[in-house]
Amino acid sequence: MSEPATAATPLDELIDAVSERTDEEPESIRTWLDPFTEDRTVTPAAIESSVTDVAQVLATAETRVDLATRTHEETTAAADDAPDLDIVDVRRRAFGDRLEDLQADVEALGDRLGEARSGLDSPVSMYRAAVDLHEITTDAQDVVRVAHDLETELEAFEAWVNSANRRHDGLVDEIDAAEESVAAVAETVASLRESDDPDLERRFEATLQTRVLELVVADLCAEANDLRAWADRDGVSFPGDVDERLDDLEAAVADHADALADGPEWDDRFDERLDALDAELDAVEPPVAWARVDETVSAARSALSDDGAPADEPVSSGRK
Structure with missing residues (x-):
């Protein structure tokens, strides 16, 4: 992963520039830019480190969705011998819909990460990228939790089908x-x-x-x-x-x-x-x-x- 093309800039200078162009309070801006900061300076290395951390969280989310996908495939195969009844069909459809939502969510998070990483050409875009990276992290963690819950419920569904x-x-x-x-x-x-x-x-x-x-x-x-x-x-x-x-x-x-x-x-x-x-x-x-x-x-x-x-x-x- 190559470094973002931005020069090291004093944090206070960036805060002033963002504050002049937005309605955000300086202390709020300082908080959001903190992950990009080393020794009161926003540096390419700190930005790259922050992006890498977010990418790792997103990779974990992708892995959890992959595991849920595999479990869904196994559960669907196990349910093939179940009778053609609404109580089976509605559960299978619901699980499939939830999995599709997770797959779409994790793909969208990847797109957002790419956009955040490329949006570093001005003080305001850098600030917004910092906010976006935080939100991507939070959303990716939600995907991890939801995917884990789905996997657990799929395993319970397979046991339900078989007993x-x-x-x-x-x-x-x-x-x-x-x-x-x-x-x-x-x-x-x-x-x-x-x-x-x-x-x-x-x-x-x-x-x-x-x-x-x-x-x-x-x-x-x-x-x-x-x-x-x-x-x-x-x-x-x-x-x-x-x-x-x-x-x-x-x-x-x-x-x-x-x-x-x-x-x-x-x-x-x-x-x-x-x-x-x-x-x-x-x-x-x-x-x-x-x-x-x-x-x-x-x-x-x-x-x-x-x-x-x-x-x-x-x-x-x-x-x-």
Whole structure:
């Protein structure tokens, strides 16, 4: 890697030049230029060392993505014998999409590194290159983390594909979690009923949670049907109480929805948010893309918060 074509320049001189041409504070500029500095002078050697450090971090990110790619190939091959069911297909597609995103991210980081390294022909461009290199490092570290998580999840998916017990235990665990969520909503509904002046924000929050739980139960029912078909194909037993528990969940969620709807008319700010949410969620069918649902619900709450309601913790399905 050849050295950047820039002459050694006193740091204070560069800070003054950048400060005159931008709105940045001198101390902020000094902080960003610090990796380029030796003995209060910005030098080609210090710049090259900084670029090399960033390139090494990026190389680590590329390696992690390569490892995730290899694991994805192995997992996909292992899943070839699985039946043609939505619960398998949706997981495979989701993993493939996430891997493609990582591959695109690491390629874009390489392009940004090249641009930062070549943008050193003026004080301002040198300053911006220093900022970009820091951001590239941070983004590359994020890629490393996400790629590692993806690799771990792919390995878990392969184990899930290869073990009926894992699949069934996972379903039961998710039903347990849904029952806990429904119980929490039940407490809120009971509290609202007992109040002479029910809090509208709490009612809205419980309504959002109920909307999400309706999808959770529908998704669990679809997953249970697919897992039962898989078990029948392989001649293995399927948990006997799943249908009853899902029926109970469906009935409880419907009761909570009715109770929350049986109240004073919503004012415009709540009514508009719920109408928009329903329009989005009505188009969602199992297998559910939960990331999209969580974003939709968070957007509904954020919009309400912008109107002056308290910003509580966002509702999440807890599913992926």
